[in-house]
Amino acid sequence: MTGFRTLLYKEVTRFWKVAFQTVAAPVLTALLYLLVFSHTLDRHVRVFPDVPYTAFLVPGLAMMSALQNAFANASSSLIQSKITGNIVFLLLPPLSHREFFAAYVLASVLRGALVGIGVLLVTLPLIDLRLVAPAWAFAFLLLGGAVLGTLGTIAGIWADKFDQLAAFQNFLIMPLTFLSGVFYSIHSLPDFWLKVSHLNPVFYMIDGFRYGFFGHSDVPPEQSLLVVSGFLLLLAWLTLAMLKSGYKLRH
Amino acid sequence: MRPAGGSHAAQEASERVSGPDQIRSSDMRMTPSLPPALRISGVEKRYGNLLALDGISFDVAPGEFFGLLGPNGAGKTTLISALAGLVIPDAGTIEILGHDVQADYRAARRALGVVPQELVFDPFFTVREVLVMQSGYYGIRDNGPWIDEILHNLDLESKANANTRALSGGMKRRVMVAQALVHRPPVIVLDEPTAGVDVELRHALWQFIRRLNRDGHTIVLTTHYLEEAESLCTRIAMLKQGRLVALERTADLLSRHAAHTLRLKLSGGSLPASLAARAQASSSGEYCLSLTNLDEVETVLHALHAAGLKVADMELGKPELEEVFVELMRAP
Incomplete structure (x- = not known):
């Protein structure tokens, strides 16, 4: 356990030492999105009948930022360690693949949650947001962070160069998070894109998280929880198998 | 510790x-x-x-x-x-x-x-x-x-x-x-x-x-x-x-792969034929002999004495790992 705790401590300290870049900056970005979109759309768009657009937008933005940062944490930490070579100091000690996995994913969940909660806090003075079912919101924040942290771990192990990682981030993670119903309800989409959206696991994370605030959602939260948990288990299994075999880390 | x-x-x-x-x-x-x-x-x-x-x-x-x-x-x-x-x-x-x-x-x-x-x-x-x-x-x-x-x-x-x-x-x-x-x-x-x-x-x-x-x-x-x-x-x-x-x-x-070396500078003539075969001569009139063991120093000096030669300078070199390394790496 000491090995796991130390690696978790290291991973958390790593992003916390540069918190301006890893926590404050994404919170500011989300705030800018909010200001621009609420100014242009608030009077024209209403997704849920009793919820103003700005209020609808905030949980989605918070969750999207949390997910992107959970991914960024594990992936950038791993690629930096690989490229500078200091990952050797993690490969020499008797850390098991489970300890390695758990530490990277938990640190990612933590950074994601800090960013997500940060976005909610800075928007508090601007909007009237109620948390109807906080347990649901919290569960999706943690599970969503864990899924993206796991994806970040996979990407960090797989990528040999920064531009491979950037490709993973820009061509997979960004579209998945942007097209997940953060800015709209998927029921406003044409039938085909509605179906496509149902294949996006990030949609269920956003939708479930939003349920915690408004008590309504595009699909029942139980279904979202099942999809997100199933996805997490599948990715965790894959990542553990990669780590156990030494894929790209032990040659 | x-x-x-x-x-x-x-x-x-x-x-x-x-x-x-x-x-x-x-x-x-x-x-x-x-x-x-x-x-x-x-x-x-x-x-x-x-x-x-x-x-x-x-x-x-x-x-x-x-x-x-x-x-x-x-x-x-x-x-x-x-x-x-x-x-x-x-x-x-x-x-x-x-x-x-x-x-x-x-x-x-x-x-x-x-x-x-x-x-x-x-x-x-x-x-x-x-x-x-x-x-x-x-x-x-x-x-x-x-x-x-x-x-x-x-x-x-x-x-x-x-x-x-x-x-x-x-x-x-x-x-x-x-x-x-x-x-x-x-x-x-x-x-x-x-x-x-x-x-x-x-x-x-x-x-x-x-x-x-x-x-x-x-x-x-x-x-x-x-x-x-x-x-x-x-x-x-x-x-x-x-x-x-x-x-x-x-x-x-x-001891197995490298030899001691004996460097000699002579006065009063050149190396006798019995020793010349195993020596390398340098331009400065110095000779370098490989020895399989240190007892040979005595034999060499004896032969020089018998030939009426005088040793002007002498230096005994220890075997070095570098020689062994070079020899083993050159071997096919």
């Missing part, structure tokens, strides 16, 4: 030895109950068409100061990486103090401290933070006193709170040595620790490593400085293109 594991064996070894330059005959006779520090059996590793390790097998006894030599690309670093679990061999097994590095990797890695060849560091942390965390990875908490001792011995105390990024190359190398020692490994592997390091640090480093060896730690060293290997290592393995071409005690290797 005693190593954490295998300390009983190591203590025994250290009591037998008064200095690393001496040959330890007792090291070779291992107690049956005692596993070797390293046991490498039939290890093969292939990268595409290149056979980096071609069936390497040898043991290193507890308490030995062992040298692993060979030219660039001979497979030294691949072999060390396989010991450390960084490289997974295609065939064969490796045990560290009886623990298989794959099947029983936790115990094997706890017994092993490796100083990698490449200079790497984590720019996010200070020297002390790095060492505290490295201890934690090995499951050790509250390692302060031992970390202080390592910092003191490697002359890193003044840099303890400096960020690793701000250190010079030599200082970074010392931090890497410190990182390899946080868990008091009974077996320490140093992969070219003195490459690009100034004389002062080289000296201090060897003093510290020798002391660890006297305290019972097994040391495995690779280096390109053959005089270092010659003065430090009691036994040497030489690798060439992934194969083991020599595995002997340093002294035996030297």
Whole structure:
């Protein structure tokens, strides 16, 4: 356990030492999105009948930022360690693949949650947001962070160069998070894109998280929880198998 | 400073030895109950068409100061990486103090401290933070006193709170040595620790490593400085293109493959025919004779005297590992 705790401590300290870049900056970005979109759309768009657009937008933005940062944490930490070579100091000690996995994913969940909660806090003075079912919101924040942290771990192990990682981030993670119903309800989409959206696991994370605030959602939260948990288990299994075999880390 | 594991064996070894330059005959006779520090059996590793390790097998006894030599690309670093679990061999097994590095990797890695060849560091942390965390990875908490001792011995105390990024190359190398020692490994592997390091640090480093060896730690060293290997290592393995071409005690290797040389400057004539056949003459009127043993000095002097020649100057040269190395690497 000491090995796991130390690696978790290291991973958390790593992003916390540069918190301006890893926590404050994404919170500011989300705030800018909010200001621009609420100014242009608030009077024209209403997704849920009793919820103003700005209020609808905030949980989605918070969750999207949390997910992107959970991914960024594990992936950038791993690629930096690989490229500078200091990952050797993690490969020499008797850390098991489970300890390695758990530490990277938990640190990612933590950074994601800090960013997500940060976005909610800075928007508090601007909007009237109620948390109807906080347990649901919290569960999706943690599970969503864990899924993206796991994806970040996979990407960090797989990528040999920064531009491979950037490709993973820009061509997979960004579209998945942007097209997940953060800015709209998927029921406003044409039938085909509605179906496509149902294949996006990030949609269920956003939708479930939003349920915690408004008590309504595009699909029942139980279904979202099942999809997100199933996805997490599948990715965790894959990542553990990669780590156990030494894929790209032990040659 | 005693190593954490295998300390009983190591203590025994250290009591037998008064200095690393001496040959330890007792090291070779291992107690049956005692596993070797390293046991490498039939290890093969292939990268595409290149056979980096071609069936390497040898043991290193507890308490030995062992040298692993060979030219660039001979497979030294691949072999060390396989010991450390960084490289997974295609065939064969490796045990560290009886623990298989794959099947029983936790115990094997706890017994092993490796100083990698490449200079790497984590720019996010200070020297002390790095060492505290490295201890934690090995499951050790509250390692302060031992970390202080390592910092003191490697002359890193003044840099303890400096960020690793701000250190010079030599200082970074010392931090890497410190990182390899946080868990008091009974077996320490140093992969070219003195490459690009100034004389002062080289000296201090060897003093510290020798002391660890006297305290019972097994040391495995690779280096390109053959005089270092010659003065430090009691036994040497030489690798060439992934194969083991020599595995002997340093002294035996030297006496078998290299010769003493006798340089002579004569007055009153040239070398008699009986000696000229085995001598090389230089332009300055000096001769250089290879001797198979030191008794021959007397024979040579006798022959010179009989020929009525006088020795103007004479110098006896010791066999050098470099000659052995060159000879073995040239052999087909």
